[in-house]
Amino acid sequence: MSSIKRNFLFLLLLAISSQSCVRNPVTGKKQLSLMSEEQEIAIGLQSHPEVVSSMGLYKDAKLDTFITQKGRAMAAISHRPNLPYQFHIVDSPVVNAFAVPGGYVYFTRGILAHFNNTAEFAGVLGHEIGHITARHSARQQTSQILGQVGLLAGMVLSEQVRQMGEQASQAVQAMMLSYSREHETESDELGVSYSSKIGYNAKEMASFFNTLKRISDDAGHNIPTFQSTHPDPGDRFINVGKLAAEYQAKNPGTYATDRESYLKMIDGIIYGDDPKQGFIENQTFYHPDLKFQFPVPLAWQTQNSPASFQMAPKDGKSMMALTLGNGKTLEEAAQAKIKQYNLQVLQNKKTTINGIPALVFVATVPQQQQQQQPQQPGQQQPTIQLVSWFFEHNGLVLNLYGVASSSEFNNAAIVFQAVAAGFKPLTDNEKLNRKPERLVIKTVPRNATFKEIMKGFGMPDARLKELGIINQLNDNDIVKQGTLIKTIQR
Numbered sequence: 401m402s403s404i405k406r407n408f409l410f411l412l413l414l415a416i417s418s419q420s421c422v423r424n425p426v427t428g429k430k431q432l433s434l435m436s437e438e439q440e441i442a443i444g445l446q447s448h449p450e451v452v453s454s455m456g457l458y459k460d461a462k463l464d465t466f467i468t469q470k471g472r473a474m475a476a477i478s479h480r481p482n483l484p485y486q487f488h489i490v491d492s493p494v495v496n497a498f499a500v501p502g503g504y505v506y507f508t509r510g511i512l513a514h515f516n517n518t519a520e521f522a523g524v525l526g527h528e529i530g531h532i533t534a535r536h537s538a539r540q541q542t543s544q545i546l547g548q549v550g551l552l553a554g555m556v557l558s559e560q561v562r563q564m565g566e567q568a569s570q571a572v573q574a575m576m577l578s579y580s581r582e583h584e585t586e587s588d589e590l591g592v593s594y595s596s597k598i599g600y601n602a603k604e605m606a607s608f609f610n611t612l613k614r615i616s617d618d619a620g621h622n623i624p625t626f627q628s629t630h631p632d633p634g635d636r637f638i639n640v641g642k643l644a645a646e647y648q649a650k651n652p653g654t655y656a657t658d659r660e661s662y663l664k665m666i667d668g669i670i671y672g673d674d675p676k677q678g679f680i681e682n683q684t685f686y687h688p689d690l691k692f693q694f695p696v697p698l699a700w701q702t703q704n705s706p707a708s709f710q711m712a713p714k715d716g717k718s719m720m721a722l723t724l725g726n727g728k729t730l731e732e733a734a735q736a737k738i739k740q741y742n743l744q745v746l747q748n749k750k751t752t753i754n755g756i757p758a759l760v761f762v763a764t765v766p767q768q769q770q771q772q773q774p775q776q777p778g779q780q781q782p783t784i785q786l787v788s789w790f791f792e793h794n795g796l797v798l799n800l801y802g803v804a805s806s807s808e809f810n811n812a813a814i815v816f817q818a819v820a821a822g823f824k825p826l827t828d829n830e831k832l833n834r835k836p837e838r839l840v841i842k843t844v845p846r847n848a849t850f851k852e853i854m855k856g857f858g859m860p861d862a863r864l865k866e867l868g869i870i871n872q873l874n875d876n877d878i879v880k881q882g883t884l885i886k887t888i889q890r
């Protein structure tokens with residue numbers, strides 16, 4: 401290295417360190433941080449509406465009060481008590497919790513349904529608050545995001561297609577925030593000490609990693625993102641168990657579990673997908689709230705959120721999505737989309753599909769728009785084409801569109817057309833009134849095995865494994881009379 405280069409590097413390092421070296425509130429050590437506290441708060445403020453619009457908040461006043469109370473109590477004893485903390489429940493069946501810098505902590509309704517007591521909740525709360533107080537700089541692992549949501553796993557076209565498909569993916573990205581193993585371990589330690597400090601038994605936090613392990617071992621279960629972006633839950637079970645025992649040996653006292661009160665609080669919580677937000681059956685996507693349906697091509701992968709429904713074949717060479725159009729009329733929504741993506745429209749026409757007024761256009765995405773990611777030398781970005789339908793239905797403009805590279809477009813368009821041709825009003829009352837499943841807490845009537853108890857409550861054999869996971873029990877475990885237990889009811 402030449403001395404000029406060395407000097408430059410030295411100056412650069414000096415510049416970085418003088419600007420942004422902060423004392424870590426947890427370790428007390430000086431740390432290179434590229435983010436000021438103001439920036440952290442700004443990030444939280446900016447991400448929160450995106451999290452809400454793409455995932456939705458789960459409305460339950462009792463649970464909201466509970467998580468906010470516990471959250472504030474923990475924030476007060478944490479290393480950064482003065483941040484403007486907020487605690488929210490997002491309307492997702494996935495088992496996950498995540499934190500955004502600036503003090504925003506989110507739990508999915510899925511993870512709340514899987515906890516079996518307040519101590520488990522407190523451990524995860526402490527872990528997430530720990531990421532914030534220890535100023536862990538999260539990184540978003542794009543490849544992992546795509547792998548986990550499954551849908552865009554094979555998407556090879558370009559960043560632009562991904563953006564078209566993920567207009568509202570901020571929340572997905574926030575959920576997939578990934579930290580280094582070192583930071584995860586540090587957050588686990590903070591989870592143990594924070595939850596202990598507000599009076600909960602951190603050994604229960606360890607046992608929740610068993611639940612995560614069982615979820616990840618059970619392929620049929622919801623994607624365990626919380627677990628898969630974190631270190632191995634088996635290791636964490638052992639480490640956190642050890643830390644909890646050490647903490648309690650050093651600080652003798654009573655540490656609460658609060659099983660009954662927790663279970664009573666989640667009694668009735670929606671479990672699994674909420675059909676109101678759309679569901680798939682018989683190769684058809686039904687949306688009871690917005691009252692429409694359309695076919696899903698065979699073997700395509702799908703992903704549904706309040707903001708959009710996306711689907712793609714396994715080869716990832718094309719994709720389709722449905723979102724709300726940005727406008728009050730077909731023309732307005734179409735123009736808004738053309739402007740947003742600077743599209744070059746090749747054809748457009750007004751039409752009627754199954755009695756629904758519609759507007760359709762075919763367009764290309766201009767080259768310069770596609771070059772937002774560094775290109776591999778010698779690799780040409782394919783031209784991207786899209787076909788976009790706008791439907792005026794039930795007072796809303798809905799936008800269904802298909803995207804593919806120009807070379808694939810003609811083949812893909814046959815499928816896109818078939819889907820659009822099948823877009824129609826949903827009138828089937830059984831589908832319109834489909835109720836979600838809920839957790840219902842029951843009292844065990846007599847000493848018996850878990851399996852016998854579940855049978856007694858009319859739970860089907862096919863759901864036993866799942867019921868075992870959410871109850872942290874195995875088929876032949878003896879459960880005592882009077883114990884509260886989770887059942888699933890529609």
Ligand SMILES: [Zn+2]
Pocket residue numbers: 527531579584587630
């Ligand atoms: Zn974490």
